[in-house]
Amino acid sequence: MRTLKYAILGLLNRKPMTGYELAKEFNYELAEFWYANHSQIYPELKKLHNEGLVEFDVEISGDILEAKRYHITEEGKDDFIKWLHKDVKISKTPKDKFRLRMYFSNELDLTTRVQMMENQRLQHVKRLNTLMKTCEQYPEVPERDSDRFGDFIVLRGAIMRQEMIVAWLDECMGYCKVPDLKEKE
C-alpha cells in the first residue's frame, strides 16, 4: 500500500516542497481525496530520504530558522510513475459514520432524524458552495498535460459528490416528512 508515500512523491514531482508546505496541501486542497497530519508526513519524508527517493536542501529564513526543501530523485520519479500506472481495481466504498447512524435511524424519532439530516445538509451545501466558488476560477478545462487538469477533474468530482449527498439527504428527509408513504422515487 503506502499510499502516503506516493501522494508525497506525486506532489514533489510537481515541485519541490517543505514538510510544512506538504502538510498544508494535505489539509486544504488535497483534503478532497487524501490527507495527513504533519506527524505522519515528517517521518514519511525521513523514510523516503533513506530510500533515496527524495533529497533536500536546507533553506534559512531570517537568522536561524531552517526549512528542508525536498525534491524528488530520478529513482523516486520512476517509482512514482510505476505506481501511477498500476492498481486499478475499485476500492471498497469508504466508511461513513453518518450513513451508519442513518442505518440505525429507526431508533430515532422522526423530528430528531430530520434535524440531523437538515444539519448535515446545511454543512454539505456550505462545502458545496465553497467548491463551486473555487471552480469558477477555471474559465475552461485546463490543458490535459498540465497539473491543473488533475486539480480540475478532482474538483469536479468533489462538487458532484457534494451534490449527490445533498440530493440523498433531500430524498431521505422526504421519506421522513410525508405523513403517509407512497411509491419510492
Next chain:
Amino acid sequence: MRTLKYAILGLLNRKPMTGYELAKEFNYELAEFWYANHSQIYPELKKLHNEGLVEFDVEISGDILEAKRYHITEEGKDDFIKWLHKDVKISKTPKDKFRLRMYFSNELDLTTRVQMMENQRLQHVKRLNTLMKTCEQYPEVPERDSDRFGDFIVLRGAIMRQEMIVAWLDECMGYCKVPDLKEKE
C-alpha cells in the same frame, strides 16, 4: 471514536448474533458504509463483554462446535442510543486512491488515462447494477420505524453514489477524448 463498538451494538440491538455472523454483515450488506474483519470483531466483542454492554449464550452445532450468540444488555442499549443522538458534524471527505491517481493523471498519456477510467467505470456500473437489483426487493419505502427503513435509505445512498461516480468518470473521459477542449460543463 470507537465506531466499530457502536456498529456492533447497533446490529446486536436489532437481533442477537454471533461473531461470525457479524463478520459476514460487515463484509456484505454493511460494506456500503462500514466494514471490519473478524480479526477486529472478536477482540471488540470481548471488550464489549468486559464492559458489560453485551452478553452471550453458547450454542452447540453438531457435537462440539461452539458459537457464542451475543445480545445487547440494557447498559449497552443505553450507550448505543446515546451515541445515536450525538456527533453530527460532517466528516472529512473520505480518502480515495483513484482520485489521488487522477489528480496526478497529467503524467499519463491520454490512452492510458481513458483506459483506467473506462476500467473503473465498468466496475462501478457492475456494482451499481447489483445495488439496483437489491433495491428492486423494495416495492415501496419501508415503515419508518422498522429496521428495513435504515437498510433502504443507505441502499439508496449507495446507488446514488455509484451513479455519481459513473457520471464523474464519463465527464472525465469526455475531457480526455475530445480533440480540442471547449467550455466546461
Next chain:
DNA sequence: TTTGAACATGTCAATATATACATGTTTAAT
C-alpha cells in the same frame, strides 16, 4: 467416503492514523 464450502473463534505483527506533546523562529500588526 472423501472433499470442499461454509461455519466458528481466536491471536499476532505490521501499518496507518489521530491526537497530543514538545520546541522554537519569523513576520506583520498593534
Next chain:
DNA sequence: ATTAAACATGTATATATTGACATGTTCAAA
C-alpha cells in the same frame, strides 16, 4: 515593545486496520 499568526520540525502514545497465522467442525454434494 508586545502579541498573535504563521512558519518550521520533530516525537510519543493510543487506537484502528489489514493480512497473515492458527486451528478445528459441520454439512452437503460427488
